[in-house]
Amino acid sequence: WNAPKDVQEPKVHEWIQTLDVKEGETVDWSHFDVAILGVPLSRSSISASAASENPDAIRRAWKYFTTYNMEEDVDLTALKVVDLGDVRQHVTDIPACHRHIQEAMVAMRTHHPHTLPLVIGGDHSITAMLVKGWKEAHPDERIGILQLDTHFDLRSLEDNGPSNGTPIRNLIESGTIRGEDVYNIGLHGFFNAKSLKVYADEVGVHYVTLKEARKKGVAQVVQDALQQLSQKVDTIYLTVDMDVLDISVGPGAPAATPGGMRTDELFEAVLLAGACPKVKAMDLVCLDPYRDVEQATVKAGVHVMLSFLTGLVKRKNA
Amino acid sequence: WNAPKDVQEPKVHEWIQTLDVKEGETVDWSHFDVAILGVPLSRSSISASAASENPDAIRRAWKYFTTYNMEEDVDLTALKVVDLGDVRQHVTDIPACHRHIQEAMVAMRTHHPHTLPLVIGGDHSITAMLVKGWKEAHPDERIGILQLDTHFDLRSLEDNGPSNGTPIRNLIESGTIRGEDVYNIGLHGFFNAKSLKVYADEVGVHYVTLKEARKKGVAQVVQDALQQLSQKVDTIYLTVDMDVLDISVGPGAPAATPGGMRTDELFEAVLLAGACPKVKAMDLVCLDPYRDVEQATVKAGVHVMLSFLTGLVKRKNA
Amino acid sequence: WNAPKDVQEPKVHEWIQTLDVKEGETVDWSHFDVAILGVPLSRSSISASAASENPDAIRRAWKYFTTYNMEEDVDLTALKVVDLGDVRQHVTDIPACHRHIQEAMVAMRTHHPHTLPLVIGGDHSITAMLVKGWKEAHPDERIGILQLDTHFDLRSLEDNGPSNGTPIRNLIESGTIRGEDVYNIGLHGFFNAKSLKVYADEVGVHYVTLKEARKKGVAQVVQDALQQLSQKVDTIYLTVDMDVLDISVGPGAPAATPGGMRTDELFEAVLLAGACPKVKAMDLVCLDPYRDVEQATVKAGVHVMLSFLTGLVKRKNA
Amino acid sequence: WNAPKDVQEPKVHEWIQTLDVKEGETVDWSHFDVAILGVPLSRSSISASAASENPDAIRRAWKYFTTYNMEEDVDLTALKVVDLGDVRQHVTDIPACHRHIQEAMVAMRTHHPHTLPLVIGGDHSITAMLVKGWKEAHPDERIGILQLDTHFDLRSLEDNGPSNGTPIRNLIESGTIRGEDVYNIGLHGFFNAKSLKVYADEVGVHYVTLKEARKKGVAQVVQDALQQLSQKVDTIYLTVDMDVLDISVGPGAPAATPGGMRTDELFEAVLLAGACPKVKAMDLVCLDPYRDVEQATVKAGVHVMLSFLTGLVKRKNA
Amino acid sequence: WNAPKDVQEPKVHEWIQTLDVKEGETVDWSHFDVAILGVPLSRSSISASAASENPDAIRRAWKYFTTYNMEEDVDLTALKVVDLGDVRQHVTDIPACHRHIQEAMVAMRTHHPHTLPLVIGGDHSITAMLVKGWKEAHPDERIGILQLDTHFDLRSLEDNGPSNGTPIRNLIESGTIRGEDVYNIGLHGFFNAKSLKVYADEVGVHYVTLKEARKKGVAQVVQDALQQLSQKVDTIYLTVDMDVLDISVGPGAPAATPGGMRTDELFEAVLLAGACPKVKAMDLVCLDPYRDVEQATVKAGVHVMLSFLTGLVKRKNA
Amino acid sequence: WNAPKDVQEPKVHEWIQTLDVKEGETVDWSHFDVAILGVPLSRSSISASAASENPDAIRRAWKYFTTYNMEEDVDLTALKVVDLGDVRQHVTDIPACHRHIQEAMVAMRTHHPHTLPLVIGGDHSITAMLVKGWKEAHPDERIGILQLDTHFDLRSLEDNGPSNGTPIRNLIESGTIRGEDVYNIGLHGFFNAKSLKVYADEVGVHYVTLKEARKKGVAQVVQDALQQLSQKVDTIYLTVDMDVLDISVGPGAPAATPGGMRTDELFEAVLLAGACPKVKAMDLVCLDPYRDVEQATVKAGVHVMLSFLTGLVKRKNA
Numbered sequence A, B, C, D, E, F: 001w002n003a004p005k006d007v008q009e010p011k012v013h014e015w016i017q018t019l020d021v022k023e024g025e026t027v028d029w030s031h032f033d034v035a036i037l038g039v040p041l042s043r044s045s046i047s048a049s050a051a052s053e054n055p056d057a058i059r060r061a062w063k064y065f066t067t068y069n070m071e072e073d074v075d076l077t078a079l080k081v082v083d084l085g086d087v088r089q090h091v092t093d094i095p096a097c098h099r100h101i102q103e104a105m106v107a108m109r110t111h112h113p114h115t116l117p118l119v120i121g122g123d124h125s126i127t128a129m130l131v132k133g134w135k136e137a138h139p140d141e142r143i144g145i146l147q148l149d150t151h152f153d154l155r156s157l158e159d160n161g162p163s164n165g166t167p168i169r170n171l172i173e174s175g176t177i178r179g180e181d182v183y184n185i186g187l188h189g190f191f192n193a194k195s196l197k198v199y200a201d202e203v204g205v206h207y208v209t210l211k212e213a214r215k216k217g218v219a220q221v222v223q224d225a226l227q228q229l230s231q232k233v234d235t236i237y238l239t240v241d242m243d244v245l246d247i248s249v250g251p252g253a254p255a256a257t258p259g260g261m262r263t264d265e266l267f268e269a270v271l272l273a274g275a276c277p278k279v280k281a282m283d284l285v286c287l288d289p290y291r292d293v294e295q296a297t298v299k300a301g302v303h304v305m306l307s308f309l310t311g312l313v314k315r316k317n318a
């Protein structure tokens, strides 16, 4: 039967290392450029969601990908990436779940600050906790957000607590970030209450709808946002809500709808973000593998992650 | 448990009113800009179809939509819309079904002529009855048709009676409309017999295939058709056959195929029609929710309807 | 179009009344034999579940059922049944959700104690809250449980809080019920840790595995349990975990497995419970309509509910 | 590439002959024991149905079956069977469809009265036309019906015309058959209005619910019905509504529900009917292949047909 | 994040050990009662099949099972089980695949003859290779086969080579086993050519159809077969073709049909085999996880395996 | 019932002739412009695939297409096309399968060299055999390849023999073609090992990634490749791997991924190839109809074939 062998040209699962620390050992974190962290929390979603199953679905799917990006002629093995496993969640205590997520980010920023956190959710509520964790570890930094989403995520926390409809408002109201440092690209359709737009305008959130973005090209609009953010913040946090995709290419994102982004637009957007030096963390959220069709959305999720890492290699080579 | 409350920012189902007339009451029709009418008939389809289930599927799905169109910054609550329910159908008497549909249109044009009828089918055979009803109510009007479809719908009534392959021919042969007042946009692929094209040319039907339309842009081609029609007819009737969509975005339209229209093209087309003052009625047909995948087509159907209404708001504001 | 008419032979949705209380009105509760209450909570499930969507799925599906039980020659219209809607849930505060559920039961037992509560979950964690609510309203009663389930639901609350794996233990440890007053029928396969059986034996829980039950007949075993409980308790609470069904007939119950109960066995079991005078409340839990196949499980859920009510009519006529 | 060869042990499609009559030729009908006729009509269904696609689905599926019945040690090649193709249907003229069906039966009874018609529907409305055709061809015969169904099919024709809910009433009211010559086996659940039972009792229809039938065994109850009918009628017509099956084994029968018949019960029932000398025609209706799961229902449909033919071989050998 | 912990009550994946031999280490095989071996070969199937994906599907699914069999009060941790991984397969050289499978069995019988091989296929062609491997390792033994299958698997090797239709004939013709030492239980329907039955009779194969078996009870018939085999052979090899199951409970077995075995019948049958001292190896074949519905068949496959092991514990305790 | 009639405007299945040669007859091959050949082989795929079922799926689907290409105003009946059926395959002897495929091409080139072979696979391994067959029949020709694919198909034959990952390398290493005569268009994503690109560069294979191609337009890049090839080779062989499509439009191509080609791009590309005089054969491979969604990929496959033939008509008319 199969003996493991020395792999010359690895698949993604043969390249990403898994942390398996034995009692008393010390990990040499200096190795790692990127740390992947799963956050299997979706009981904080407004609608029923199994996005909690996404980290494992992504891990199972990435074995179908090589490390070589054909279109960019980039080999991801130039990076050292470690998979830290999942943040522990609780079945009935959502505040504890959120606390663990924030603590996990603090721990990462403390023990290995040179590794870039790449977080796989989970629902969008986790972004608030992750950015708060970053702020806790780096209290003096000004943090900007590049958000690719069908929604503002600016709902009031008074309605349902820190659910997946609220992370950006949560961050603004808690003083973690400024409204003007949020750039949302991809809004479309009839999926945001008008009052949220009014609020967005009040707090200065920048946004470009998908229709508007396509006039210039989505890539150009993303590039502009990165440039503007780079001039004013210390750290850009990229958050990708998979429901920004059109429902035909993202059927597994519960809130995806007709009229959304194409995958080639999304892949290019995150590649640009990966190449931007100020982008220091990313997450990918709201992908429910139980509702996927032929794994199309899960595979798109892996592709998003690998496109970001492609940008990161380009950044290092630049 | 949930007490109903006064809704500030309604979802579509909280905004569209349902008519519930008590014995002896009179309805003040002057309120309403638009009247939605379901036509659950699909036993007149050539192929087996559950498009009869579409009006209810659309109604169940529209609760996931807000009234605010993010990309156009338009709030649909500027319109008063009433859902009249469904035209009664008969299980085995198709001529009676068709008669009821025509009568329903006559009734609407008689009792509340200032409300725009927005009809949700059903299969495409209903369009002939609806336009005939319009003509019966307004015998002196010249009526034009803007048809978004993969097919001509010019088959002979001698083959199968007034089925879903015949509405346009039915209208031309009955003298309800002139061939030259039909503009069909979206034809593609191998789905029309050549003799139908010959017939179309003979009677002067205008048509632009999808490939041709994309050279100018679908929006521009639609705009041109609306302009030409506006100069010669009194009323433009918009009919949207959902099988004009590509099968990947319209899997629930039984005759959708690879190589069809994108949803962003379709949404823009109907928005332009909604904004055109001569467009006074629309229908949406041939959507079978039983064959849909993750409700993608039903949601696209709702979006078509709301995009049209967005255009209508723009028309009023113009 | 369709005018509502006086229905002679109602479908279930035409027979079950919906409560719609206007400001200042008083409801005459003396009308109602049974009150249906939805509990759309599943974020307390150990595994991802959309059982929260079940109350509405059940309501949409019951319109396909008449009120006449052919096999028993019983017409359910002999009962007055009211649908109270859903207990309000919170997106991120699970303890609040649980509190509302308990309060809802207390309210029902206080304002209309002669109506039998029939609760549609939701996951199994809700049973603990509902029985606690009963106990709060009737502190002197001794309460027994008839549980149809693949699982004991005796997990420790220390692991994950009051999740769907714990309701029976929760009730025993809180002193709400005695272990000896629990009768679990339907356990099978490899889905309970041995320590839970040891615990069950220690606290005196009665149980009969499916294989054992089939030797006598499931119906006989249920009848025996009802008889034994009737002799010692004041109130029997029936709880039906839909995962007791075989996966082929209950694909929408996330924990259903091969080797489970048949639907005819389950329908007969709940009919017997409905006919037993000491059975004063029931719930139906752990049905996730998003994972259902051709609505088979949702329809089975409706059938369970109607079979129970058939028994109730028989009880009244006895 | 594949040359056709002389088949020693045929699959079903290699054994059933297809009629392909050339101009001027005469068919020697004396060859044939059984004639299969497709009736692709389902636009007369109350609910949307693609049972019209069933004849072809059955034909495509039967190539997976051999002619040898392992459990009965019977080889169907003892019979000569011809597939006559489909009765021509019209898209919008349902009365014409019904007329063609009746005429097809008359033609079969006239041109080759010794061949047994085996009809594949289509919805249940066709049974009325087929039995009327039989009566037209054999006006002096007394005809009995053995119906396996979840429903009475006794709805009034005044509601919806001759739909799939009415065939038995249609036959009784038209004087084609007597109520007392109808034996319905398999009724269950909440799917018949009580008034239909009252009507059934008034006109003397015999029926045994599934629960009742299982006490004696479904096979015994079928045998008893065949015996009683054989003593009073000239011809027994067997009609199998596939929705008599449980939804888990008949997901493709639109009205199948939990609590229905098992396939082994149904196969045995039709085998017994096939073996009974008075059974001279059968149909199989209400199977919608578009809603099937892994072709389970279509394969069950083929099995029903072949089980009936197995009985027919036994009859010939008896 | 999750630290691995000492598991008190393991799930199946925490109990089954995985072999991970380092260079130069020696494995102490005396530990192991059972060795699981995956055989991911299905390109030898007559029909297209992804049964090659089954070993991994089974492994992913068994983490949902505990080791405690509730109905038998048996804990599988009484056994030591090791998962050896998969036999290496070749993409285009089927004879090499078959050779590797036979060699794997020889290796197991040579290096750790006291461990019972439990093989997860793959298609049924592998059984011939596995039994030949046993014979090669134990040339003096007389080997009997207990086969649970819808088919004889007695097709001639001259047609298609050693495909999945031939294993039993392959073994008989090669002199590995005698026809009289084969006991096939579960044949049903129209899925075996009559000539195969004739051949079976000629070579003395014993068989009981499902209908016949149910008269006595499947369990009793299996017990009888085990007893008869035990009196004449040294080793009984159990082979479970998952297509013996009814299509409603085994949708993922490509050749499963209506009218097959229930899961409770199958689980009891393999439990009895597990308890029989002469049963020294088993395999489970013809399960294609790509065609499964809600994982029902894969879970049934795991249950078959665990039921067999339950019997093995009983055997040890007897 | 339906009498066959003289078809004026045929559907594709009424236009394509089927060869049915009687003993002793001679076929007049001079009739035929194109010969369709099915190659139902997919057991040589690296991953489990039912692409063997594709030729029949394509044949069943083409009856939904007319012969009239609306967008090009071309009627395919200008061509005479014959369907030769399938090359016979063996269940367990893959080298024999490959041999038969090569022989089939030799036979076609020998008996009717003026008919263009249009081959429907099957997996991509068949392309090597087909091109070798061409070379065997025309040893002096220089053959070029236009390959539309997500992959290079340049894997070493030493790994898995002549599998679907190797056809282009197989052809180069066997001296059948030169590396410089291969033009691959459509590579994208993370699905080719870097070493394959290195090998491609070494042997001079031309390739344009999808991202690169879209800058000029896919059509232009295809046109350029055809022009370059036309100047140096005698025959261009077009091979279309359906996994070049995006997974949303080609869900039935097992290796399709997010980020692939649109159908309109692919249809235009093959139309251009069809119009190019040097293109003398084509194949279409790696389409697994069992994994398709609403037949989208199979219908795209038919469209590819018909678009190619549209080009062929244009070529003849040029």
Ligand SMILES: [Ca+2]
Residues within 6 Å of the ligand: A149, A150, A151, A241, A243, A244, A255, A286
């Ligand atoms: Ca979102």
Ligand SMILES: [Ca+2]
Residues within 6 Å of the ligand: A124, A149, A151, A153, A164, A241, A286
């Ligand atoms: Ca979001």
Ligand SMILES: [Ca+2]
Residues within 6 Å of the ligand: B149, B150, B151, B241, B243, B244, B255, B286
């Ligand atoms: Ca159309």
Ligand SMILES: [Ca+2]
Residues within 6 Å of the ligand: B124, B149, B151, B153, B164, B241, B286
């Ligand atoms: Ca149309």
Ligand SMILES: [Ca+2]
Residues within 6 Å of the ligand: C149, C150, C151, C241, C243, C244, C255, C286
């Ligand atoms: Ca349970």
Ligand SMILES: [Ca+2]
Residues within 6 Å of the ligand: C124, C149, C151, C153, C164, C241, C286
């Ligand atoms: Ca439970």
Ligand SMILES: [Ca+2]
Residues within 6 Å of the ligand: D124, D149, D151, D153, D164, D241, D286
């Ligand atoms: Ca019926």
Ligand SMILES: [Ca+2]
Residues within 6 Å of the ligand: D149, D150, D151, D241, D243, D244, D255, D286
């Ligand atoms: Ca029925």
Ligand SMILES: [Ca+2]
Residues within 6 Å of the ligand: E149, E150, E151, E241, E243, E244, E255, E286
């Ligand atoms: Ca088998």
Ligand SMILES: [Ca+2]
Residues within 6 Å of the ligand: E124, E149, E151, E153, E164, E241, E286
């Ligand atoms: Ca077998």
Ligand SMILES: [Ca+2]
Residues within 6 Å of the ligand: F149, F150, F151, F241, F243, F244, F255, F286
């Ligand atoms: Ca490929």
Ligand SMILES: [Ca+2]
Residues within 6 Å of the ligand: F124, F149, F151, F153, F164, F241, F286
């Ligand atoms: Ca390829």
